[in-house]
Amino acid sequence: MDKLRIDKWLWAARFYKTRSLAATEIGKGRVLVNDQPAKPAREVAVGDRVSVRRDQTTTIIQVLALSAVRGPAPVARTLYEETEESRVAREAAQENRRLASEPALSIIQGRPTKRDRRHLEQVKKGFDG
Incomplete structure (x- = not known):
């Protein structure tokens, strides 16, 4: 076997769970072969360089x-073998995600309670007249 479809190879290499999912991601332009956009039927050979973009990272x-x-x-x-720069x-990127603060921690008190909501309504009524 000299060449193989890229969608089949990505599925066999366990980058995607199904071939159809691999084909969909390739169609969206998230997979490059030798720095060129690929189609699902594009054939890869040993020695080709494949770029797979998932989430915010590119492998x-x-x-x-x-x-x-x-x-x-x-x-x-x-x-496959991942390149050193990748x-x-x-x-x-993994270290940056680990060090980044959790967005939910910026909410100090969370949602207002029923008591807080009633107090806000009273304040609003005071401003209205």
């Missing part, structure tokens, strides 16, 4: 092997 990988069969995760990891960027 850049080098294709090491081809497989049309989805196997266990340890076997799937042998199909790994460093992913770890930096």
Whole structure:
């Protein structure tokens, strides 16, 4: 096997749970092959550089092997190798997310209670007249 469809390879390498989900993400332009937008039927070969964008991170990988069969995760990891700059960027983004504050913590008291709401209504009535 010299070449394989990119959607099938991404599914076999466990980047996506289903082939149709892989095809959808490829169609949205979230997958590049050799820095070029791909279509689901685009064929990849050993040595190709694939860029997969998920959430806010982009993973850049080098294709090491081809497989049309989805196997266990340890076997799937042998199909590709993540580039060094991609790994460093992913770890930096992970560290930034870890250090970022939780948005919900900025809400000091949360929603107003029934008592607070009644007090607000009284204050509003005082301003209205």
